[in-house]
Amino acid sequence: MSERRVLIVGGGFAxxxxxxxxSNRAGVSVTLIDRQNHHLFQPLLYQVAMAALSPADIAAPxxxxxSRSRNVRVLQAEARSVDLKSRAVxxxxxxxxxxxxxLACGATHAYFGHEEWEPHAPGLKSLPQATEIRRxxxxxFETAERIQDAGEQERWLTFAIIGGGPxxxxxxxxxxxxxxxxxxxxxxxxxxxxxxxxxxxxxxxxLPAFQEKQAQRATRDLQGMGxxxxxxxxxxxxxxxxxxxxxxxxxxxxxxWAAGVRAAPIARSLGVELDxxxxxxxxxxxxxxxxxxxxxxxxxxxxxxxxxxxxxPGVATVAQQQGKYVGKLLRDDPSVRxxxxxxxxxxxxxxxxxxxxxxxxHFNFAGRPAWWLWLLVHIYGLTGFRNRLTxxxxxxxxYFTFGRGARLIVPPEWREYxxxxxxxERTTR
Amino acid sequence: MSERRVLIVGGGFAxxxxxxxxSNRAGVSVTLIDRQNHHLFQPLLYQVAMAALSPADIAAPxxxxxSRSRNVRVLQAEARSVDLKSRAVxxxxxxxxxxxxxLACGATHAYFGHEEWEPHAPGLKSLPQATEIRRxxxxxFETAERIQDAGEQERWLTFAIIGGGPxxxxxxxxxxxxxxxxxxxxxxxxxxxxxxxxxxxxxxxxLPAFQEKQAQRATRDLQGMGxxxxxxxxxxxxxxxxxxxxxxxxxxxxxxWAAGVRAAPIARSLGVELDxxxxxxxxxxxxxxxxxxxxxxxxxxxxxxxxxxxxxPGVATVAQQQGKYVGKLLRDDPSVRxxxxxxxxxxxxxxxxxxxxxxxxHFNFAGRPAWWLWLLVHIYGLTGFRNRLTxxxxxxxxYFTFGRGARLIVPPEWREYxxxxxxxERTTR
Numbered sequence: 001m002s003e004r005r006v007l008i009v010g011g012g013f014a015x016x017x018x019x020x021x022x023s024n025r026a027g028v029s030v031t032l033i034d035r036q037n038h039h040l041f042q043p044l045l046y047q048v049a050m051a052a053l054s055p056a057d058i059a060a061p062x063x064x065x066x067s068r069s070r071n072v073r074v075l076q077a078e079a080r081s082v083d084l085k086s087r088a089v090x091x092x093x094x095x096x097x098x099x100x101x102x103l104a105c106g107a108t109h110a111y112f113g114h115e116e117w118e119p120h121a122p123g124l125k126s127l128p129q130a131t132e133i134r135r136x137x138x139x140x141f142e143t144a145e146r147i148q149d150a151g152e153q154e155r156w157l158t159f160a161i162i163g164g165g166p167x168x169x170x171x172x173x174x175x176x177x178x179x180x181x182x183x184x185x186x187x188x189x190x191x192x193x194x195x196x197x198x199x200x201x202x203x204x205x206x207l208p209a210f211q212e213k214q215a216q217r218a219t220r221d222l223q224g225m226g227x228x229x230x231x232x233x234x235x236x237x238x239x240x241x242x243x244x245x246x247x248x249x250x251x252x253x254x255x256x257w258a259a260g261v262r263a264a265p266i267a268r269s270l271g272v273e274l275d276x277x278x279x280x281x282x283x284x285x286x287x288x289x290x291x292x293x294x295x296x297x298x299x300x301x302x303x304x305x306x307x308x309x310x311x312x313p314g315v316a317t318v319a320q321q322q323g324k325y326v327g328k329l330l331r332d333d334p335s336v337r338x339x340x341x342x343x344x345x346x347x348x349x350x351x352x353x354x355x356x357x358x359x360x361x362h363f364n365f366a367g368r369p370a371w372w373l374w375l376l377v378h379i380y381g382l383t384g385f386r387n388r389l390t391x392x393x394x395x396x397x398x399y400f401t402f403g404r405g406a407r408l409i410v411p412p413e414w415r416e417y418x419x420x421x422x423x424x425e426r427t428t429r
Numbered sequence: 430m431s432e433r434r435v436l437i438v439g440g441g442f443a444x445x446x447x448x449x450x451x452s453n454r455a456g457v458s459v460t461l462i463d464r465q466n467h468h469l470f471q472p473l474l475y476q477v478a479m480a481a482l483s484p485a486d487i488a489a490p491x492x493x494x495x496s497r498s499r500n501v502r503v504l505q506a507e508a509r510s511v512d513l514k515s516r517a518v519x520x521x522x523x524x525x526x527x528x529x530x531x532l533a534c535g536a537t538h539a540y541f542g543h544e545e546w547e548p549h550a551p552g553l554k555s556l557p558q559a560t561e562i563r564r565x566x567x568x569x570f571e572t573a574e575r576i577q578d579a580g581e582q583e584r585w586l587t588f589a590i591i592g593g594g595p596x597x598x599x600x601x602x603x604x605x606x607x608x609x610x611x612x613x614x615x616x617x618x619x620x621x622x623x624x625x626x627x628x629x630x631x632x633x634x635x636l637p638a639f640q641e642k643q644a645q646r647a648t649r650d651l652q653g654m655g656x657x658x659x660x661x662x663x664x665x666x667x668x669x670x671x672x673x674x675x676x677x678x679x680x681x682x683x684x685x686w687a688a689g690v691r692a693a694p695i696a697r698s699l700g701v702e703l704d705x706x707x708x709x710x711x712x713x714x715x716x717x718x719x720x721x722x723x724x725x726x727x728x729x730x731x732x733x734x735x736x737x738x739x740x741x742p743g744v745a746t747v748a749q750q751q752g753k754y755v756g757k758l759l760r761d762d763p764s765v766r767x768x769x770x771x772x773x774x775x776x777x778x779x780x781x782x783x784x785x786x787x788x789x790x791h792f793n794f795a796g797r798p799a800w801w802l803w804l805l806v807h808i809y810g811l812t813g814f815r816n817r818l819t820x821x822x823x824x825x826x827x828y829f830t831f832g833r834g835a836r837l838i839v840p841p842e843w844r845e846y847x848x849x850x851x852x853x854e855r856t857t858r
Contacts, residue, residue, distance in 0.1 A: 038836070056483045056837050063615040127837070186496045407466070
């Protein structure tokens with residue numbers, strides 16, 4: 001009997017856990033493709049954008065994570081579409097056949113039909129986006145220092161963050177801290193403590209996934225740090241000058257987008273039912289209806305919580321648990337499949353230095369204890385010993401000095417050079 | 430009496446040391462402009478290119494280094510030309526007048542009239558160049574893994590480094606190590622141990638600045654690591670397919686340039702005598718002939734060693750000492766200026782794990798002791814406590830695991846977005 005070919009598309013939390021569950025399993029040959037060479041620890045991506053960590057601190061090469069899984073092959077390639085009928089995935093490096101397929105390509109940010117806003121309000125989903133946001137935020141202070149016009153200085157010191165979910169809250173808190181502490185003494189012409197941060201949420205309150213009381217606490221913490229939290233503030237226009245909230249225009253040189261996500265476009269090629277956000281409506285076992293050997297996991301899947309009947313949130317723990325679940329299904333190939341059951345350990349959101357909120361199964365808390373818990377959980381979650389240790393060192397340094405270790409403005413000046421041509425000649429094997 | 434305005438162009442080793450020497454000096458107001466926001470620890474730049482360190486590990490914001498120097502203003506701006514007659518420097522952020530000027534803009538790599546080679550053979554002078562080299566080297570292995578044609582695989586696993594100075598030696602050693610150790614077990618389709626590294630030097634031996642015996646030792650060490658060292662190998666063509674050495678064509682998908690530098694083009698605007706490499710021929714006190722209040726320091730200056738009469742090399746210690754010297758001159762304003770005297774503490778070159786060569790004043794040595802000295806000197810030299818500690822952690826991790834912590838291929842995908850407009854309205858004050 002020949003080996004069973006499992007194809008995994010995406011090396012995020014979901015895909016990586018599928019591969020790990022199948023590691024060195026006899027009779028199974030696994031191919032994992034990802035357009036990046038690295039797995040990214042998404043929950044800390046905002047720290048790269050906020051100059052606290054370096055890209056390499058939160059990323060590790062997928063092939064090095066799986067180097068001891070001798071039956072797993074990792075290829076850097078971009079999946080373009082899936083042909084369910086002929087059991088093949090088309091990529092920029094050729095076509096890959098499969099016996100079982102796991103799609104775990106994640107999501108990107110969405111502008112709800114206003115794609116023209118993207119150049120003015122970058123979102124935060126990838127490392128290049130994170131370093132671009134870092135460049136913009138740090139450059140805004142540099143520009144304010146360089147110019148003399150008071151009105152323009154104010155515009156360069158105004159930061160608008162659109163979207164009051166965990167990412168928006170993290171970004172708003174971090175920029176406020178930067179102005180108040182990190183940069184406070186480094187400028188001569190402007191005072192970074194004049195930094196104005198607006199957190200704009202279209203809904204009636206920030207952090208809608210959390211309980212009302214916790215969201216109120218987060219709002220108070222943000223306000224204490226100088227952030228203007230505005231709810232029911234629906235943004236109607238984003239331009240180079242700033243944002244419009246209905247009839248009101250706010251001048252802000254830096255606008256960041258943390259308002260919405262959309263599943264990777266490859267889902268559309270399946271030809272099956274998707275939800276509003278482009279996610280695949282999966283069965284209880286995370287398979288695609290009618291295709292028991294095709295699974296969708298992570299942010300690309302719209303799976304329902306088996307207990308509450310509500311859609312599962314797009315967070316790392318859901319993706320991890322789904323990956324493990326699918327990996328076990330493929331490994332054991334049971335005749336009767338138990339449905340996927342999300343084990344909710346609670347949720348955390350960090351606001352800034354010593355401020356966070358935590359909702360665990362049986363009790364909630366906030367402030368410094370929640371912040372320490374957040375630190376612990378994220379250090380523990382980081383892949384690889386070295387990243388964990390360097391991140392600890394950097395956090396300890398930041399905590400005691402209020403400094404940020406990665407205050408680099410790196411221009412994307414390599415534009416002028418063409419990327420070396422990378423041939424693609426693989427076909428279905 | 431009004432304050433004396435000192436203008437420093439460039440925040441490298443030379444410029445930074447001028448500013449430090451003038452820190453909080455009464456009666457002196459200092460403006461330091463640099464087109465980057467960060468000071469770069471150049472001697473470790475190759476480690477960023479070789480995926481061992483992150484950009485932020487070897488860089489620190491200039492304004493944070495000088496944050497306690499209340500009389501120093503730091504501005505991110507690019508100097509375009511100098512008008513010696515009207516005592517002004519033209520930048521992209523307006524014109525700056527001065528009473529005394531220090532030009533310390535460094536050097537960039539030069540292709541000796543073959544600028545068309547640059548896209549195929551990037552040099553290593555800035556952080557974007559380092560991350561581009563990292564991307565190319567790591568991507569070459571990824572591509573070899575993805576394709577099936579044996580000849581093409583060989584081409585993707587061949588790396589040619591042009592130039593046998595310290596940078597070329599460091600790059601060659603690091604790529605050989607990567608293939609032999611770091612990546613050895615991570616691929617399935619190719620064996621990275623088949624990696625072929627060529628170090629091409631046009632002259633009769635590598636490391637011409639070192640003594641013959643030390644260069645021989647370095648050659649043996651490189652050969653022991655699998656590097657093919659070729660001297661008297663003058664490259665006559667660089668293309669996407671590889672390099673030509675006279676009539677011989679070597680197929681190599683990745684070519685790196687470590688063969689020559691040229692002073693920053695701003696030197697030409699001075700209208701004074703330059704040497705072949707575009708450097709300013711300075712007086713014994715590093716001033717520009719005829720302009721005792723205009724100094725040139727670091728790689729932009731061609732200064733002669735007062736003892737040997739030979740030009741000083743373009744290394745960090747020369748730039749540092751020159752910066753300190755100019756800073757003291759400007760601070761004390763002596764009626765008689767003592768000439769600049771370079772205090773040569775010796776030189777070091779590292780070849781790879783546990784291999785280095787050292788030439789100190791009275792004796793030379795090589796191997797592991799030289800390598801430990803190299804580590805010590807570079808850790809000590811890093812600016813800022815945090816960088817020093819994280820670099821130590823990463824080096825320790827690499828030493829014991831043969832791993833590289835920054836194996837990230839980050840695409841320059843942010844190309845699509847325009848940089849935010851940064852106004853410039855400053856004029857001579």
